Amino acid sequence: KQEVTQIPAALSVPEGENLVLNCSFTDSAIYNLQWFRQDPGKGLTSLLLIQSSQREQTSGRLNASLDKSSGRSTLYIAASQPGDSATYLCAVSKGDYKLSFGAGTTVTVRA
Amino acid sequence: DGGITQSPKYLFRKEGQNVTLSCEQNLNHDAMYWYRQDPGQGLRLIYYSQIVNDFQKGDIAEGYSVSREKKESFPLTVTSAQKNPTAFYLCASRSQGDSPLHFGNGTRLTVT
Numbered sequence: 001k002q003e004v005t006q007i008p009a010a011l012s013v014p015e016g017e018n019l020v021l022n023c024s025f026t027d028s029a030i031y032n033l034q035w036f037r038q039d040p041g042k043g044l045t046s047l048l049l050i051q052s053s054q055r056e057q058t059s060g061r062l063n064a065s066l067d068k069s070s071g072r073s074t075l076y077i078a079a080s081q082p083g084d085s086a087t088y089l090c091a092v093s094k095g096d097y098k099l100s101f102g103a104g105t106t107v108t109v110r111a
Numbered sequence: 112d113g114g115i116t117q118s119p120k121y122l123f124r125k126e127g128q129n130v131t132l133s134c135e136q137n138l139n140h141d142a143m144y145w146y147r148q149d150p151g152q153g154l155r156l157i158y159y160s161q162i163v164n165d166f167q168k169g170d171i172a173e174g175y176s177v178s179r180e181k182k183e184s185f186p187l188t189v190t191s192a193q194k195n196p197t198a199f200y201l202c203a204s205r206s207q208g209d210s211p212l213h214f215g216n217g218t219r220l221t222v223t
Contacts, residue, residue, distance in 0.1 A: 004153065032209055043117075043201055043214035051209065089153070091212070097142055097161055098169070099212065101153035 002027045004092055006102035014110050019077040021105050023090035028068050031095030035064050035075050038087045038104065047088075048075070080109045113138045117202050117215035124196075124222050132187045132218045134202035140213070143185040144203040147171060148217075154201065160185055189220065196222045 003026040013019060023033070032051045036044040048057045048064045050073070056065045061078040077084055089104040115136045124130045136143065142161050146154040156169030160179040174193025179185055185204075189196045202215045 034211060043216040046211040049211045097159060098156060103151060103153045
């Protein structure tokens, strides 16, 4: 069974600092990996999706890398802002319509 | 605008009652999902459906039921058999297995 872990569970940084969020998974036979953002009491918003054949994806200040062989993905958020405060979740798919989610990292960016 | 609508946002029920959560999407997506989210845990899959009139159990299907009579709609019924139904329920959809997953804004169910 695929296990997805996100460490740390919570992170607090001053505004302007770069954020580094980690996601690890136990079964490297994945189809793709997706990063999401969740605001309190809301649903998840898709940030980036990386196919298994890709090593990274970028969108604005966000960059996600994927190292399938070591079972790791990292989400980088450059020059953090208070509006980046949220919970960030990763999810991996084996291509069978089912995803396995991590519990998330809750980020607080202090003004 | 295309999206996923979950209703209601908050739902309160007495123990022993069945309750149905609504999920409607206008994204023309084939696959739809129901997840449950509890504090400090990752999302857990309850049921999913790849096409109309077909659905499969996820990891925690006991005490839940679904139907998929229309492509746009995937309602979830929480039955009295679900031992711990109080949670945040999220509906999601996507077009194919390699496309991004889109979520609704969730329904918070409280059973007392």
